[in-house]
Amino acid sequence: MFVQVTVNLPLKNIFDYSVPQHLEDSVDVGKRVWVPFRNRVIVGCIININSNTNIRNTKAIKEVIDETPLLSDDILRLTHWMADYYFCSWGEAIEAAIPSPFKKGKTSIRTKIAESDFLTSEHPDDLVREDMLTLHQNKALTEIINHIKTGEYGAYLLHGITASGKTEVYFRAIEAALKKNKTAIVFVPEIALTPQTIERFIHRFGKDAIAITHSRLSNSEKFVEWQRIKNGEVKIMIGPRSAIFSSLENIGVIVVDEEHENTYKQEDVPRYNLVTTAIKRAQITKAVVILGSATPSLESTYKAQTGIIKRIELPERIKGSDLPTVQIVDMREQSRILKRRPIISKVMEDNINRSLQKKEQVILFLNRRGFSTFIHCSKCGYVVHCKRCSTALVHHFDRESLICHHCDYKTSLPKMCPECNGDYLRYFGTGTQKVESELHRLFPNARIGRMDSDTLAKKTAHFEAFKDFKSRKIDVMVGTQVLAKGLDFPNVTLVGVISADVTLNIPDFRASERTFSLLTQVAGRAGRGKAPGKVIIQTYTPEHYAIQCALKHDYDSFYEQEMVFRKQLKLPPYINMAALNLRSKKEQSVIKTAEVLANMLRKHNKADKMIIMGPSPLPIYKLRGYFRWSIVVKHSDALTINKFLRMCLGRWKVPAQVKLAVDVDPRMIM
Ligand code: ADP
Ligand code: ZN
Numbered sequence: 001m002f003v004q005v006t007v008n009l010p011l012k013n014i015f016d017y018s019v020p021q022h023l024e025d026s027v028d029v030g031k032r033v034w035v036p037f038r039n040r041v042i043v044g045c046i047i048n049i050n051s052n053t054n055i056r057n058t059k060a061i062k063e064v065i066d067e068t069p070l071l072s073d074d075i076l077r078l079t080h081w082m083a084d085y086y087f088c089s090w091g092e093a094i095e096a097a098i099p100s101p102f103k104k105g106k107t108s109i110r111t112k113i114a115e116s117d118f119l120t121s122e123h124p125d126d127l128v129r130e131d132m133l134t135l136h137q138n139k140a141l142t143e144i145i146n147h148i149k150t151g152e153y154g155a156y157l158l159h160g161i162t163a164s165g166k167t168e169v170y171f172r173a174i175e176a177a178l179k180k181n182k183t184a185i186v187f188v189p190e191i192a193l194t195p196q197t198i199e200r201f202i203h204r205f206g207k208d209a210i211a212i213t214h215s216r217l218s219n220s221e222k223f224v225e226w227q228r229i230k231n232g233e234v235k236i237m238i239g240p241r242s243a244i245f246s247s248l249e250n251i252g253v254i255v256v257d258e259e260h261e262n263t264y265k266q267e268d269v270p271r272y273n274l275v276t277t278a279i280k281r282a283q284i285t286k287a288v289v290i291l292g293s294a295t296p297s298l299e300s301t302y303k304a305q306t307g308i309i310k311r312i313e314l315p316e317r318i319k320g321s322d323l324p325t326v327q328i329v330d331m332r333e334q335s336r337i338l339k340r341r342p343i344i345s346k347v348m349e350d351n352i353n354r355s356l357q358k359k360e361q362v363i364l365f366l367n368r369r370g371f372s373t374f375i376h377c378s379k380c381g382y383v384v385h386c387k388r389c390s391t392a393l394v395h396h397f398d399r400e401s402l403i404c405h406h407c408d409y410k411t412s413l414p415k416m417c418p419e420c421n422g423d424y425l426r427y428f429g430t431g432t433q434k435v436e437s438e439l440h441r442l443f444p445n446a447r448i449g450r451m452d453s454d455t456l457a458k459k460t461a462h463f464e465a466f467k468d469f470k471s472r473k474i475d476v477m478v479g480t481q482v483l484a485k486g487l488d489f490p491n492v493t494l495v496g497v498i499s500a501d502v503t504l505n506i507p508d509f510r511a512s513e514r515t516f517s518l519l520t521q522v523a524g525r526a527g528r529g530k531a532p533g534k535v536i537i538q539t540y541t542p543e544h545y546a547i548q549c550a551l552k553h554d555y556d557s558f559y560e561q562e563m564v565f566r567k568q569l570k571l572p573p574y575i576n577m578a579a580l581n582l583r584s585k586k587e588q589s590v591i592k593t594a595e596v597l598a599n600m601l602r603k604h605n606k607a608d609k610m611i612i613m614g615p616s617p618l619p620i621y622k623l624r625g626y627f628r629w630s631i632v633v634k635h636s637d638a639l640t641i642n643k644f645l646r647m648c649l650g651r652w653k654v655p656a657q658v659k660l661a662v663d664v665d666p667r668m669i670m
Contacts, residue, residue, distance in 0.1 A: 002053045003027055003061065005035055005044035006091035010269075014090065015044065016053040017061045027061070030069025030076060032098075034062040034105065043105045045094050047076060065105055071097060072247060077284050079245075079270075082277065085642065087578075087662040088270045096270055097245035101223040109223045128168050137165050140312045144169070145176040147288050148252055154288040155279055157259075157304045160314030161553065162294045162524025163321065163488075167197065169314070170255045171204050173290060178235055182252025182287075186238045187274060189261040192216070192456060193485045195466070197257065198238060205236055213239035213246070241266060241274040244281060251287045254278050258485065259291035259300060260517055265667040273665050275300065279309075294524060294555075295517035298566070301559055302573035324495070324526040324533030326551045330542045331499075343430050343438045348496050348536050352476065355494045356446055360531060361469070362476045363489075364439070365522050366432050366498040369452040369480055370394035370403065373429030375414075382419035387411075390622035396454070397433050407624045435478045435498055443476070451479035484521045490529030495522055500539040500547055507619040508668050509571050512546040516558050519550035570611060572665070576638040578645060579666045581618070583626035584658040591615075593658045594629040601631065604648050610635050619670045626659075630669065638664075 001019040017035055019027050027033070027046060035044045036059045043065070071079075071094065079093035086093075101109045133141070140158065147154040160166040174184040186201065188194045191214035202210060211225045211234040228234050229247055237246045241264050256264070256278050264274035275291060282289035291300055291309070304311035317323060327347070334345045344352075355362050374392040375384040384393050386404035393402035393411070401410050416423055432452050439448050449465045456462045468474045472491060477483065503515045519537060527533020539547055549558035567574050580597065584590035594615035601612050611634040618628040635641045645662065654660045 001027070002050045002058065003033070003046045004048035004050065005033060005061070006047055006089070006094055007035070007037060007042055007044045008091045008095040010089055010092060012089050014047065016050075016055045016058050017044075018053075018058045020060050023061065023064055026064040028069050030066075030071040030073070032065040032070055032102075032105065034065065035059070036062065045071060045091070047080075047090070065107060067107075070102060070247075072249065074249075074281070074284050075245060075247070078277070078281050081280055081284075082270050082272055085276075085638075086270045086272050086664050087645070093270045096242075099222055099226050099245075099247075101219040101226065109220055128165075133168070134165060134314075134316070134318065136160075136314045136316065137169055140169050140314065141172050143310075143312065144173050144288060144290065148173060148176045148180065148182075151180070151252075151286060153283050153286050155282065155309035156288070156290045157296055157300050157309050157311040158290050158292040158314065159296050159301070159311055159555070160292065160294060161317060161323065162521070163317045163528055164294075164314035165318045166257075166292045166314060167200060170257070170290065170292065171201075173253050173255070173288070174205070174236060177252030177288075180252055182250050183234070183248050184236045184253040184255065185243055185246055185248060185251060186236060186255045187241065187243060187257060187264070187278065188238060189258050189263045189485060190240055191238075192462075193482055194257075196488055201236065201238060208233065209235040211237050213237065213243055215240070215242075241272075244272075244274060244277050251281075251285045254282050254287050254289040256289065256291045257293075259293045260295055260297040261485075262514075262667055269661075271661070271663050273667070276665065295520045296555075298513060298559065298562060299573045302563075321527060321530070322532060323553050324523055324535045326523060326535040326537065326553070328542045328547065328551055329536060329538045331538050331540045334538075343435060343498065344442060344496075345538055348538065349442060351494055351534065351536055352443065352446075352496070356443065356475055358493075360493040361472065361474075361489060361491045362494045362496065363483055363492055363522075363525055364435060364476060364478045364496045364498060365480070365483060366430065366435055366478070367480050367502045367518065368429075368431045368499075369433070369454055370405070370431035371397040371433040371437075372427035373431050375402070375425055375427050377417040377419060377422060377424050378426050379422040379424040380417060380420040382417055384414060384418065384425070388622070388625045389620065391620060394429075394431060395427055397437070398454075406620065430498070432478050432480060439476055439478065446475045447473060449474035449477045451477060451482050453480065453482060456482060481518060484518060484525070487525060488528050489525070491531075492526055492528070493531045493533050495526040495533070495535045497522060497535070497537040497539075500537050501541060504539075504541065504544060504546065506670075508670060509566075509569070510668070512544070512562055512565075515544075516546040516550050516562075519547065520553065520555070523550065523553075570634060575611075575634045575636050576641055576665065577632055577634045578641050579663040579669055580631045580633070580645075581628065581661045581663055582615075582630070582658055583623075583628045583661075585625055585627070586657050587627040589655065589657045590627045590629050593655055594631060597652070597660075598631050600652060601633065601648055604644070609640070610644055632669070 001024050004014045029046050032045050034041050075097050079097050083090040083093040177184050237248050259275050266272050278289050303309045329345045329347050335341045372395040386409050389406045391406050396403050403410050436450050451465050469477050523535040526535050545561045582590050582594050598615050614631040615629045618630050
């Protein structure tokens with residue numbers, strides 16, 4: 001008897017081993033085994049059992065690790081597809097699917113469960129009765145539930161504006177699946193940022209039927225969850241993208257909430273995109289996948305246009321609460337009048353004052369944390385940057401230090417310019433901390449809070465801030481996109497965007513899309529209660545269509561204009577692309593390798609089927625000490641790119657000092 005085994009190494013081979021007689025009864029597909037490999041013994045996963053092999057002198061497996069298969073057929077199929085599509089080895093994809101308590105060949109773990117720190121259901125929803133469903137919710141549900149009943153694969157894009165009742169549609173779709181004795185997976189962008197969504201699920205379905213997974217769980221907590229799934233106790237799994245590997249069986253519905261979010265892309269091996277992978281898992285398990293968003297990614301809307309998935313719309317807010325009115329403040333004008341660049345314009349200030357007087361709450365949004373975002377010597381022009389990255393250091397007031405937002409390098413405040421030793425260092429740029437201090441100056445009597453990933457790092461502080469805001473102990477909350485996600489504070493009537501230009505100026509072709517989506521999501525936080533909401537957006541580029549379309553809450557018009565630009569420049573979703581990212585600590589090595597690789601690709605590019613771009617340096621040229629270059633390959637068909645790259649890279653050996661990362665369907669080329 002022989003088994004085929006994958007190992008967690010970047011090798012595309014699958015390895016044949018013989019099975020000693022005394023282990024023949026215990027081997028099975030999906031179980032892990034200890035196998036001799038080169039001079040070591042490592043963990044492998046059985047993916048096939050055969051009665052013969054072409055390999056001479058096979059070695060024997062040492063030991064079977066699992067009593068029952070750890071990886072189901074579905075997960076093996078999913079990881080196999082993933083390895084092929086995202087350019088990693090099957091063994092690497094399987095490693096990502098192994099629950100962390102089982103890593104390194106472990107089989108069980110001693111469990112000690114800490115008290116979970118999720119919010120309790122202090123403010124549960126009122127139950128939405130069947131006869132209360134809106135016309136649009138009913139229409140959506142009729143179609144989705146009928147599909148779930150067939151037990152066949154289906155894919156829906158639920159495009160519903162903020163507060164249009166998408167979550168209620170998820171609930172009822174899941175109920176339909178549970179009625180058929182099936183289960184559900186619900187993806188959320190980030191567990192820590194979506195406490196209210198989770199609270200609502202728990203309230204609706206009860207704690208006992210739900211498992212919540214996230215990176216902050218200890219291994220023993222994860223082990224307990226895994227056991228609950230295995231025992232069939234869990235009907236609904238809620239988690240971030242990694243929940244795609246959940247061992248949950250018999251899945252009827254897969255929900256991807258806020259499907260446009262960047263956190264759904266994994267930047268390490270396997271570099272998968274959750275939306276694509278969730279569709280794949282739904283196909284494999286014959287489930288219905290629902291992608292939900294107020295601002296779907298262009299990819300998903302395009303998929304709907306080309307008939308790959310079905311778009312359903314919820315175009316109206318529930319309870320007749322209107323969408324907030326949006327006002328744009330032209331900061332060029334403000335600067336001209338004031339002869340300086342204010343952080344908070346007069347219009348914004350007046351509106352905040354008005355809200356405070358009415359005892360209503362305010363959210364101020366800026367997608368940049370820290371105090372000053374760059375330090376510049378006005379004598380020699382030097383900008384203080386990270387030792388390891390080609391990026392400016394950010395001044396964090398509370399920690400009295402300069403911090404790199406890309407690698408967390410931390411240093412004390414320089415007394416003089418490191419370049420010219422002059423005494424002319426000046427602090428520029430505005431982060432959330434500076435907004436906070438400006439608010440204290442302008443509104444000395446207001447209670448001000450801040451939420452960003454700095455406060456998020458201090459877990460309890462973050463929950464306190466959240467609770468204080470909810471219980472109205474804080475009047476004005478300043479924050480980054482941490483604040484934009486799915487939070488519902490009924491007493492917030494004013495949402496201010498300090499600078500819409502921050503995301504607009506990111507050197508990425510999705511900058512407009514992200515700006516539009518962020519502004520729309522942020523605006524969606526206003527006026528969710530009885531009082532009407534108002535949104536004020538400060539910008540130096542008020543005429544930009546991303547801002548103009550957000551002003552009118554007009555997704556379709558944004559989509560049309562942005563697609564013209566994508567078509568002209570041959571960018572996704574019109575075409576598919578893969579980025580070949582090279583990095584090295586030796587600048588010359590990476591430059592040379594990038595040239596060699598690009599030449600090789602061009603030589604194989606018969607009849608110019610592919611568009612090959614580069615090599616070019618990445619926008620963040622140096623990161624954690626690595627110099628970075630990139631080559632981009634484009635074609636209308638993903639499979640053609642895949643075959644082409646396999647042909648080219650199969651024969652090519654990356655030089656020792658250089659690392660290559662193939663990124664298929666990259667989210668951000670930075
Ligand atoms: P979305 O997920 O689209 O942002 P929500 O699901 O959060 O919208 O809905 C907003 C609010 O409206 C929630 O409090 C929800 O309980 C409530 N709701 C949803 N559907 C209905 C309905 N048909 N009638 C009354 N209230 C509803
Ligand atoms: Zn750095």
